[in-house]
Amino acid sequence: MSDLETFRADTRKWLQANYPAGLGQVSLDDDDDSIWGGRRAKHKNKDAKLWLDRMAEKGWTAPTWPKDYGGGGLSPAEARVLQQELGRIKARPALMSFGLWMLGPVLLEYASEEQKREYLPKIVRGEIRWCQGYSEPGAGSDLASLRTRCEDKGDHFLINGQKIWTSYADKADWIFCLVRTDTSKKHEGISFVLFDMTTPGVEARPIKLISGSSPFCETFFTDVKVPKAQLVGKLNGGWEIAKRLLQYERQNISSGGFGGGGGVELEEIAKSYVGEKDGHLADADLRARIAAHRMEAKAFALTVRRIEEEAKAGKTVGPAVSIIKYAAAKLNQERCELMVEAMGSQGLGWDGEGFKPSEIAATRSWLRSKGNSIEGGTSEVNLNVVAKRVLGLLDHQ
Amino acid sequence: MSDLETFRADTRKWLQANYPAGLGQVSLDDDDDSIWGGRRAKHKNKDAKLWLDRMAEKGWTAPTWPKDYGGGGLSPAEARVLQQELGRIKARPALMSFGLWMLGPVLLEYASEEQKREYLPKIVRGEIRWCQGYSEPGAGSDLASLRTRCEDKGDHFLINGQKIWTSYADKADWIFCLVRTDTSKKHEGISFVLFDMTTPGVEARPIKLISGSSPFCETFFTDVKVPKAQLVGKLNGGWEIAKRLLQYERQNISSGGFGGGGGVELEEIAKSYVGEKDGHLADADLRARIAAHRMEAKAFALTVRRIEEEAKAGKTVGPAVSIIKYAAAKLNQERCELMVEAMGSQGLGWDGEGFKPSEIAATRSWLRSKGNSIEGGTSEVNLNVVAKRVLGLLDHQ
């Protein structure tokens, strides 16, 4: 039996013994704090806490990170086996965390030994919940134009400014934050710092979206004192780290979140609201548009699969990957538009009597989907990137 | 009875007496040379020649031009009445001519008295057929980058270079031509000259289009000697004249030519090729797309009418006019695409057996329509103009 098969067998055995029977499953967007961890997590669900602790103990919340930093130290192959085994028993994720997805990978690459030993294990164990301080009101697509000032006061940094779209800033313990340490340069004047959200002068205000409440916050910094040891990488060397981290974030946005169109399929909902005629959707015009959309969704799904297979085959990632974010946003927006159109006036409720929860949910999703082509890089920027990096077209002079 | 009513009555009487009975009507795109006049016109149709001569005698081929230059000297109001009366008897146009539509108006504005007396009457009488020497292989949308050299040789100009898209260069007697008289400046180095196409060194080669033969030519100038008296306006002052002339040309392209979608309507053709089901076009998908197109065509027609009514009411021309060329091109291309799609494989013949003339004509029109968004200002340039002139957006820095 190969090492990998041994590992699979051991893993399966361990899961049988350690996956809390009472836990069951949960959808990925579930916001139960026990899944996000952090100092303020209430862990109402004891099984969830148990599951997190057991996985963290083996370092399997971060399977491929080195054991020295609390990770699982698994090879990519072993990590894939672990994923498969977790999938086989439909295990609920032990921990969801920006620390795992975004910060950890760049710390491994850019942080000092001390910083790695300080921050990574707490991420693995879900002790510290992180948020991302990137966008500012004046720095959206053009992130590098950020203005949040970070001044060197000798024994510490002093930070003043404002961030926006800081997801869960109101729930996070610490923030990884882009700040301006040199106003004379653009990209070369940015640094990457970490600090505690309970530091005096930090205030987070939740943002209400057109779709209702959201995890996003406006975050204000007024004379926030930050120990200099919490600078990651070089002073004014933060842009490179920032970009690398964005790659991890985009992978995250593309893969998860939207696209595909889960739940009950569009055509089924359309049938129930619009009715049928000789086995076809009664509204032929809507039917043709739904078919066109569903075919594009299928083409997209096949493309994602193709990219994964190419990756598995160890090929260098093809150009197709560059269009995923743009295509996924477009598709999800079309899907949501068709969904509310299919529901007619039942898809136009905000809340209260007269509308089913599923109808209200569809309406909110439709509104929320408008952000898909803005967050994590606007579609305009995506298309610029494809035109320049992939197609080799030049900038306008 | 008002003067205008008197004029209407007289006109009607004159037309009854002078419109050749045998002439009947003709479609505007008819290429019978008797309609285009010129030295080489054969005038196979004697009635057509008679009609031209009678109209020219009254100056009604150029109704609003001053009598001194052979025009009709009519007021705009009288000219409209004349149009109405000609329309009432569905009179065939007496003369079609770039001289009337494009050159004449700018000569009236920019030419010397001698030039007006020399050229205008011959245009009115259809004695000289003109062509337009504007575009060059390297100067399309960016017309002002034209390179055709015109050197001052003391007693004459010497012209060397090449023009393209010169409509009817192979049939015209004279050309109005943009030439470069100063290579150190762009717009300020262009002059507007007239010369005889029989001058030694002028060669016109017809261009074959993707849709087959066309009126367009490539026109080559090799050491063409042009008398200096044939310069219109100032030396290096041609760009202003060129732009003014383009306005007349665009009016011409917008109003006539494409849009509306004459002949048998799309839906009727679709019915005959696709068939019907419970009174509807059998292909519901195509039906929805045809309906969407026909509604846009109707919206366009209503917009043209609105602009005309606003103009009649003496209002300053609204911004709507700026979108006419772009919208007309888009519409005609959509219409042609739907037409060949509706005909199926019968719309995919080039010539010969198996296809009706109407089918071949549809295929050729479809191919020809691809030029609508290129000729007389590309759609991209149209949109730039709307964005900048109408919407007040600025150039990229």
Next chain:
Amino acid sequence: MANLTEEQSMLRDAAKSWVAEKSPVTAFRKMRDSGNADGFDRAVWKEMCEMGWAGILVPEDFGGSGLDYLTLGLVLEETGRTLTASPLFSTALVATSALLLAGNDAQKKAWLRKFAGGEALGALAVDEAGHHAPERIALKAAKSGSGWTLTGRKVFVLDGGMADVLIVAARTSGKAGDKDGITLFLVPGDAKGLKRTKLKSVDSRGVANLEFANVEVGAGDVLGTVDHGFSTLDAVLDRARAGMAAEMLGQASQSFDITLEYLKTRTQFGQVIGTFQALQHRAAKMFTDLELARSCVEAALIAIDRGANDVAQLCSLAKTRAGDVCHLVSNEMVQMHGGIGMTDAHDSGLYLKRARVQEATYGGSSFHRDRYATLMGY
């Protein structure tokens, strides 16, 4: 812009300045946040009535000014610009049209003067499910003595929760799907057996679901002729569609103007974003669609005023083209504003939400493309 009479221009200008002054979007936002379930502000409505807008279509004998649909359309376009929520549409346009088209003297006397004076509100109750389908009416009206008994439901009735009188399309014979057998009734808003549920719609306008449980009405409450109400209903709907199109045109124009302004001020990458050609072309195309939509809306209103024979086609055309441009511009407004456009604090969302409700009301583009093709014989 069509050529207007002096009177029309004056009313349009009056509306323009009143809206800017008395009914900016902030007013609508305040009304929304106050949780006002009526979906409009009574004080504002009073002002509108004082300006005579409620009586634009009402003949002078009934206290109105007896003007035309183009005039009312111009006012609706202006109020649409700032999302002004008021009974102007349902009372002064829809209900008034129904009475003008089919009402007898008694009925006109009973309601038109009150409508014009702002003392009563009216609403049209037609659809019974999520999708507009006027011929699928099933709400039953059974003869009982000299009068009728109504049983069934109506959904998403605009201003249905507030109306003093409801114009209810009911089935007096035949079955859902038949155009024959439909009759219009005038039903008091407080009729016994009528349950009205005010809905919280996404655009915060006043809509309600209505439940009819043996609602008794008299013979005199039949609007028009029994069993032959469909043609009247269709004519009323076309007027409603043209008016809604005018409102959408105003909204789309306004959201386009707001977006254009943002394109000229927002800076990214050291450039005003309006200098990016891809955005310029998208803006120019929106402008093109807006100009085309304007022509359709004006043509539909003028056709109604002239009693032209292509009113139906033109109203479907106007509803579709205005709806489509409203759809496009409301999406682009959010996208071109970026993140800020996604926040509830920004107006983009208000325009987006209102747009979708209007698109669906009295038939979406899909419905009207089909209707247009059918009317044109294919």
Next chain:
Amino acid sequence: MANLTEEQSMLRDAAKSWVAEKSPVTAFRKMRDSGNADGFDRAVWKEMCEMGWAGILVPEDFGGSGLDYLTLGLVLEETGRTLTASPLFSTALVATSALLLAGNDAQKKAWLRKFAGGEALGALAVDEAGHHAPERIALKAAKSGSGWTLTGRKVFVLDGGMADVLIVAARTSGKAGDKDGITLFLVPGDAKGLKRTKLKSVDSRGVANLEFANVEVGAGDVLGTVDHGFSTLDAVLDRARAGMAAEMLGQASQSFDITLEYLKTRTQFGQVIGTFQALQHRAAKMFTDLELARSCVEAALIAIDRGANDVAQLCSLAKTRAGDVCHLVSNEMVQMHGGIGMTDAHDSGLYLKRARVQEATYGGSSFHRDRYATLMGY
């Protein structure tokens, strides 16, 4: 690009270099201008056969290499890039598939070896009017003695004028519109009573109309089973659609590459036009659609090879997505080239014309969207 076997990669690369060297667009243009009515160059076809392409699907016992559809698709993609007109599609893919799916030993023996060796050409005759409608077959096959008599017509048959054997879908019972009652026949190209008219199609490929006047065939010429030919026909058509999609993918990719190159070299207003953002975004969107189309084409071919149960959906998907991107790119190729793209001397027109013919062949997007929705149950 899907993960290929070594053999597939080799064949793909061989095709790529052969096409570049032996069959550039100039070759197709020369063939067209020569007025060659066959629609292909026999010498070129001979070379293609020598490379074994004609026998890619043919089992080794019949002189082929018994490879799969993905492999043939890769070659078609490459030949599509330069509009190579050859019998590869109709003979090596369509006719061969028909025999593989329904042919008996005698029939396979009779034709497959000849196909693989380039000694015979085949063609599928299905449609009888301008629009693809396989179940509407009316061409009558009447029993006569031990054989059958065929009467009727077929239109726009690809390579129908050259084929040595025609696979003819005929009606042996039922009426046009019934799926039952369709039978496939093998008919010699020179059969008595068969009139073949070569057409001058817009894309200069070899197509013909066929008139059947009491054409006699024997009992042994029935391909598959009498009255139950539709399922075979549909399977053959799906293979044809996937292959056509592969060809279109190659063409669209090539015309996109040519256009992209032009965007990088053509200068106007002192700028390479490829620096204009509006064109950049249009190019990026075309690229997106090309990547999506590639995934569909490969998935369809692989599904055929695996005998998956969603072959029909995937082939309709591939035909639609490849057709739509071919449509878009062929239009943009002309537009982005400007005036020069309108001239017959430029290749834009050739790609545009070929694109529309392929889009229509074996069902356009409208046909396949409807089919896809029906297959998915709505």
